Amino acid sequence: MVKKDKPKYKQIVDAAVIVIAENGYHQAQVSKIAKQAGVADGTIYLYFKNKEDILISVFQEKMGMFVEKLEHILTQEVSASEKLRLMIESHFGLLSGDLHLAIVTQLELRQSNHEIRMKINGVLREYLLQMDKILVKGMEDGEFDKDMDIRLARQMVFGTMDETITTWVMNDHKYDLVDLAPKVHRLLMKGMRA
Amino acid sequence: MVKKDKPKYKQIVDAAVIVIAENGYHQAQVSKIAKQAGVADGTIYLYFKNKEDILISVFQEKMGMFVEKLEHILTQEVSASEKLRLMIESHFGLLSGDLHLAIVTQLELRQSNHEIRMKINGVLREYLLQMDKILVKGMEDGEFDKDMDIRLARQMVFGTMDETITTWVMNDHKYDLVDLAPKVHRLLMKGMRA
Amino acid sequence: MVKKDKPKYKQIVDAAVIVIAENGYHQAQVSKIAKQAGVADGTIYLYFKNKEDILISVFQEKMGMFVEKLEHILTQEVSASEKLRLMIESHFGLLSGDLHLAIVTQLELRQSNHEIRMKINGVLREYLLQMDKILVKGMEDGEFDKDMDIRLARQMVFGTMDETITTWVMNDHKYDLVDLAPKVHRLLMKGMRA
Amino acid sequence: MVKKDKPKYKQIVDAAVIVIAENGYHQAQVSKIAKQAGVADGTIYLYFKNKEDILISVFQEKMGMFVEKLEHILTQEVSASEKLRLMIESHFGLLSGDLHLAIVTQLELRQSNHEIRMKINGVLREYLLQMDKILVKGMEDGEFDKDMDIRLARQMVFGTMDETITTWVMNDHKYDLVDLAPKVHRLLMKGMRA
DNA sequence: AATGAATGAGCTTTCATTCAT
DNA sequence: TATGAATGAAAGCTCATTCAT
Numbered sequence: 071m072v073k074k075d076k077p078k079y080k081q082i083v084d085a086a087v088i089v090i091a092e093n094g095y096h097q098a099q100v101s102k103i104a105k106q107a108g109v110a111d112g113t114i115y116l117y118f119k120n121k122e123d124i125l126i127s128v129f130q131e132k133m134g135m136f137v138e139k140l141e142h143i144l145t146q147e148v149s150a151s152e153k154l155r156l157m158i159e160s161h162f163g164l165l166s167g168d169l170h171l172a173i174v175t176q177l178e179l180r181q182s183n184h185e186i187r188m189k190i191n192g193v194l195r196e197y198l199l200q201m202d203k204i205l206v207k208g209m210e211d212g213e214f215d216k217d218m219d220i221r222l223a224r225q226m227v228f229g230t231m232d233e234t235i236t237t238w239v240m241n242d243h244k245y246d247l248v249d250l251a252p253k254v255h256r257l258l259m260k261g262m263r264a
Numbered sequence: 265m266v267k268k269d270k271p272k273y274k275q276i277v278d279a280a281v282i283v284i285a286e287n288g289y290h291q292a293q294v295s296k297i298a299k300q301a302g303v304a305d306g307t308i309y310l311y312f313k314n315k316e317d318i319l320i321s322v323f324q325e326k327m328g329m330f331v332e333k334l335e336h337i338l339t340q341e342v343s344a345s346e347k348l349r350l351m352i353e354s355h356f357g358l359l360s361g362d363l364h365l366a367i368v369t370q371l372e373l374r375q376s377n378h379e380i381r382m383k384i385n386g387v388l389r390e391y392l393l394q395m396d397k398i399l400v401k402g403m404e405d406g407e408f409d410k411d412m413d414i415r416l417a418r419q420m421v422f423g424t425m426d427e428t429i430t431t432w433v434m435n436d437h438k439y440d441l442v443d444l445a446p447k448v449h450r451l452l453m454k455g456m457r458a
Numbered sequence: 459m460v461k462k463d464k465p466k467y468k469q470i471v472d473a474a475v476i477v478i479a480e481n482g483y484h485q486a487q488v489s490k491i492a493k494q495a496g497v498a499d500g501t502i503y504l505y506f507k508n509k510e511d512i513l514i515s516v517f518q519e520k521m522g523m524f525v526e527k528l529e530h531i532l533t534q535e536v537s538a539s540e541k542l543r544l545m546i547e548s549h550f551g552l553l554s555g556d557l558h559l560a561i562v563t564q565l566e567l568r569q570s571n572h573e574i575r576m577k578i579n580g581v582l583r584e585y586l587l588q589m590d591k592i593l594v595k596g597m598e599d600g601e602f603d604k605d606m607d608i609r610l611a612r613q614m615v616f617g618t619m620d621e622t623i624t625t626w627v628m629n630d631h632k633y634d635l636v637d638l639a640p641k642v643h644r645l646l647m648k649g650m651r652a
Numbered sequence: 653m654v655k656k657d658k659p660k661y662k663q664i665v666d667a668a669v670i671v672i673a674e675n676g677y678h679q680a681q682v683s684k685i686a687k688q689a690g691v692a693d694g695t696i697y698l699y700f701k702n703k704e705d706i707l708i709s710v711f712q713e714k715m716g717m718f719v720e721k722l723e724h725i726l727t728q729e730v731s732a733s734e735k736l737r738l739m740i741e742s743h744f745g746l747l748s749g750d751l752h753l754a755i756v757t758q759l760e761l762r763q764s765n766h767e768i769r770m771k772i773n774g775v776l777r778e779y780l781l782q783m784d785k786i787l788v789k790g791m792e793d794g795e796f797d798k799d800m801d802i803r804l805a806r807q808m809v810f811g812t813m814d815e816t817i818t819t820w821v822m823n824d825h826k827y828d829l830v831d832l833a834p835k836v837h838r839l840l841m842k843g844m845r846a
Numbered sequence: 847a848a849t850g851a852a853t854g855a856g857c858t859t860t861c862a863t864t865c866a867t
Numbered sequence: 868t869a870t871g872a873a874t875g876a877a878a879g880c881t882c883a884t885t886c887a888t
Contacts, residue, residue, distance in 0.1 A: 096377050100883060101850095110849040112885080121883060181375045184288050191434070215454075219447055225427040226420065226451055233423030234416065240385075253416055260409075261420075261455025272872095294858060304874045306860080315858065466851095482766050488879060498853045500881075509879065569763045571678050579822075603842075610816065610835055614808065614843075617815030621807040628773070641801050645808055648797075649843030682862060683871095692870045694864080703862065 079117050082107045086128050091170035095178040100124075122186055129179060129190045132171055133197060135164060140200045150208030151259055157204065158231060158258075159251040165235060166247045176232075176239045198224060205262075214262045227258055273311050276301045280322050285364035289372040294318075316380055323373060323384045326365055327391060329358060334394045344402030345453055351398065352425060352452075353445040359429060360441045370430045392418060399456075408456045421452055467505050470495045474516050479558035483566040488512075510574055517567060517578045520559055521585065523552060528588045538596030539647055545592065546619060546646075547639040553623060554635045564620075564627045586612060593650075602650045615646055661699050664689045668710050673752035677760040682706075704768055711761060711772045714753055715779060717746060722782045732790030733841055739786065740813060740840075741833040747817060748829045758814075758821045780806060787844075796844045809840055 073079055085107035090098040100121055104111045118124045139160045143153055165172040179190065205223055208214035214223075234254055238247045267273055279301035284292040294315055298305045312318045333354045337347055359366040373384065399417055402408035408417075428448055432441045461467055473495035478486040488509055492499045506512045527548045531541055553560040567578065593611055596602035602611075622642055626635045655661055667689035672680040682703055686693045700706045721742045725735055747754040761772065787805055790796035796805075816836055820829045 094378055099881090104850095111851095111883090112849055113847080115884070116847070177378075181377065183290050183375060184371065187371070218451070221431070222424075222428065222444065222447055222451055225431060226424040226448075226455075229423035229425075229427030230416075230420040231423075232427065233419040237415070237419060250416065253413055254420075257412070257416055257420055257455050260457070261451050263454070293856090305858090305876095306874055307872080309859065310872070484765050487877090499855095499879090500853055501851085503880065504851070565766065565769070569765060571763065572676055572759075606839070607835055609819070610812075610832065610839055613815040613819060614812040614836075614839055617811035617813075618804075618808040619811075621811030621814065622804065625803070625807060638804065641804055642808075645800070645804055645843050648845070649808075649839050651842070681860090686871095693862090693872095694870055695868080697863070698868070 073117055076117070078107070078109060078113070080131070082109065082114060082117055082124065083128055083131050086124050087132070087170050087174050090128075090178045091173040095181040098178075122189075125179065125182060125186055126189045126193070128174065130193050132175070133193050136161060137197050137200060139164065140197065144200060144203060150204050150211055150213045151255075153204045154208070154227070154258065155251070155255045157201065158255050159248060161231060162235070162247045162251050166243075169243060172235065172239050172243075176236045198228065201227065208262070212264055215264050218262060223262055226261060230254060230258060267311055270311070272301070272303060272307065274325075276303065276308060276311055276318065277322055277325050280318050281326070281362075281364050281368050284322075284372045285367040289375040292372075319373065319376060319380055320383045320387075322368065324387050326369070327387050330355060331391050331394060333358065334391065338394060338397060344398050344405055344407045345449075347398045348402070348421070348452065349445070349449045351395070352449050353442060355425060356429070356441045356445050360437075363437060366429065366433050366437075370426075370433045392422065395421065402456070406458055409458050412456060417456055420455060424448060424452060461505055464505070466495070466497060466501065468519075470497065470502060470505055470512065471516055471519050474512050475520070475556075475558050475562050478516075478566045479561040483569040486566075513567065513570060513574055514577050514581075516562065518581050520563070521581050524549060525585050525588065527552065528585065532588060532591060538592055538599055538601045539643075541592045542596070542615070542646065543639070543643045545589070546643050547636060549619060550623065550635045550639050554631075557631060560623065560627050560631075564624045586616065589615065596650070600652055603652050606650060611650055614649060618642060618646060655699055658699070660689070660691060660695070662713070664691065664696060664699055664706065665710055665713050668706050669714070669752050669756050672710075672760045673755040677763040680760075707761065707764060707768055708771045708775075710756065712775050714757070715775050718743060719779050719782060721746065722779065726782060726785060732786055732793055732795045733837075735786045736790070736809070736840065737833070737837045739783070740837050741830060743813060744817070744829045744833050748825075751825060754817065754821050754825075758818045780810065783809065790844070794846055797846050800844060805844055808843060812836060812840060 082103065086098070086103050089103045089106050093102065100114055101111050103124065104114050107114075114124070118127065140157060143156045143160065146153070146156070148156070165175070180187070182190070202220060202224060205214060205218070205220055205227075209216050209218065209220075231254065234250060235247065238245070238250075276297065280292070280297050283297045283300050287296065294308055295305050297318065298308050301308075308318070312321065334351055337350045337354065340347065340350070342350070359369070374381070376384070396414060396418060399408060399412070399414055399421075403410050403412060403414075425448065428444060429441065432439070432444075470491065474486070474491050477491045477494050481490065488502055489499050491512065492502050495502075502512070506515065528545060531544045531548065534541065534544070536544070553563070568575070570578070590608060590612060593602060593606070593608055593615075597604050597606060597608075619642065622638060623635065626633070626638075664685065668680070668685050671685045671688050675684065682696055683693050685706065686696050689696075696706070700709065722739060725738045725742065728735070728738070730738070747757070762769070764772070784802060784806055787796060787800070787802055787809075791798050791800065791802075813836065816832060817829065820827070820832075
């Protein structure tokens with residue numbers, strides 16, 4: 071049984087999300103995370119190399135949920151456009167359902183230093199690669215414009231989603247994020263349609 | 265002559281950009297900025313209230329250039345689509361021409377704490393308001409889809425640009441950013457066209 | 459076991475007395491106190507909220523000895539005049555026995571800022587209240603002048619003692635302070651006698 | 653014409669008293685004193701060696717008034733007891749008439765460092781020497797107890813006065829200080845009477 | 847495995863003093 | 868004489884990490 075499977079590992083990761091969301095990135099001290107997790111400060115270091123390792127693990131563990139959902143969507147027998155819609159909806163849905171997580175990924179974790187952000191980007195890459203598969207499929211099937219620059223298209227899709235979520239978080243979740251999914255989908259589709 | 269017009273004010277702001285770009289946000293100590301600016305540590309405090317004030321001033325001073333360019337574009341007698349193209353080109357151009365600034369705005373300044381980012385967002389808002397004017401104009405003139413949600417459209421435009429620039433910065437400016445402007449414009453236009 | 463009972467608490471308070479006495483109030487840096495106490499700088503902050511808290515604690519801990527002695531004297535079955543004598547003798551004796559403490563209370567701690575001195579005065583008040591009990595008892599028993607203004611009498615007693623001790627400290631303890639107690643007692647008694 | 657006679661010298665000393673009284677010793681920066689005096693920071697250093705020199709000068713200039721009054725009292729053809737009464741009354745009167753000065757001498761200046769306080773004590777000595785003359789005269793004339801220890805008596809007189817004034821200042825001058833003079837005189841006289 | 851007391855490096859800001867004008 | 872912009876040394880406090888128990 072590896073460390074990641076032990077109950078305290080997840081306990082600490084979840085505690086980190088809560089502490090960061092409630093206190094902000096710069097006020098999320100290791101001792102606070104330990105207290106929230108119900109363990110001693112020193113115990114943290116039996117499961118994580120250092121504080122940075124906790125933060126990256128938070129992103130890995132949680133991003134994993136997004137990748138899994140996306141992989142599931144990819145196996146479905148529907149059009150690329152529909153897959154895109156499902157992805158947006160699922161992405162918005164996951165964050166709507168965990169406000170702490172939304173705050174952490176959209177606002178707080180972006181305050182981390184260069185090195186951590188680079189490692190986070192490594193984790194994010196996997197998600198973007200899956201996203202690319204939808205775009206490629208759509209172009210092959212003639213649903214999306216064959217002349218699209220894949221990278222630009224991906225940046226538009228991800229940039230639009232990201233900007234939409236961040237605005238929603240910064241407006242204190244005043245409106246329903248998932249309700250926006252169809253509109254965002256339609257807007258993006260118009261841009262990419264063949 | 266107010267403080268902002270004195271040569272040392274700009275000297276320190278420019279030094280801050282260089283130091284933050286080269287050392288990262290968290291390694292940009294006041295003493296480093298002072299040294300780069302060629303003044304004593306204490307001199308900084310004759311021109312800025314505190315460190316936070318330096319960082320916000322960096323954003324204000326530099327963002328000012330973007331707003332000015334955009335205001336100039338808005339006065340031109342061209343179509344909304346053409347204005348959008350000019351905006352993207354000008355935005356990409358300014359950052360291409362100052363790699364330090366690009367690093368600072370796209371990566372480093374986002375690591376600042378909540379309070380500073382809120383103030384930065386205040387400055388950014390002005391830019392987004394100008395951007396909205398282009399979108400509204402386009403919708404009124406029948407160039408852009410009259411049924412667009414302005415906020416979503418703005419998020420798509422800004423999100424796409426932002427994501428494109430950040431990717432470029434994180435890839436060490438390996439390719440020419442301005443060259444991407446027409447493609448980004450075309451992609452966004454397709455999405456917004458009437 | 460509360461913080462005040464832990465050995466390091468007293469260790470740090472005692473170190474503070476020595477450092478302040480030997481270096482002066484304004485040269486008593488936290489790092490010096492930590493070094494003298496044989497702990498790390500950070501350890502100080504496990505036992506004290508901040509530097510101010512150390513200084514107030516010094517006064518509280520040490521003044522506590524004076525109050526205890528005085529309370530003991532008050533329980534004794536002797537005349538008010540004799541209690542006054544015992545108080546003066548005991549007060550002079552405690553400071554004679556700890557020259558560092560004498561310097562700190564008579565000279566250095568008075569250089570502290572307004573806020574600290576106000577808190578110190580709070581501690582001192584308890585001592586003065588006990589002192590008042592002696593004066594009231596003496597007036598009730600007909601030993602002291604019944605028409606005395608209690609506040610003025612207390613100011614004479616405390617002012618004379620304080621001035622006597624301060625002069626002794628500033629003269630580098632050249633003579634024996636306790637030897638002066640009977641004379642001071644006689645002088646004060648003459649002033650207050652019925 | 654020496655520096656002390658120039659108008660700016662007194663201007664700065666008076667400014668210092670006001671600034672210290674209104675802001676507290678530790679918030680009385682040189683620049684604040686300069687501003688209050690209506691001169692440039694640098695000008696201060698044309699009249700005073702350093703900040704310490706300003707503070708000592710404040711005490712010298714103001715204490716001079718007390719010594720002059722006392723010298724005048726000494727020339728009068730009255731009993732020692734009456735001289736003592738005049739001294740207390742005049743001392744209380746001068747401070748009652750200049751609340752800023754009272755705050756500065758009784759509270760703020762005592763926060764200065766060891767060195768400054770030593771120099772202040774030098775100035776004070778002159779006053780105490782004059783005070784001794786009254787006590788000696790009283791003992792020679794048989795008004796005061798011939799067996800008194802002069803130093804102790806002086807400490808009682810000065811300590812009582814000082815404690816009385818400080819209490820009055822700390823109680824925000826709620827009552828009239830000069831009104832207390834006769835009572836203080838009577839109390840001290842009882843203690844010293846032959 | 848778990849604890850938590852102890853460590854100590856690191857940084858912003860103030861302000862007395864100087865000196866070129 | 869007078870100015871005031873510039874200087875730069877100095878210190879309290881935090882918190883990630885360790886390690887003896």
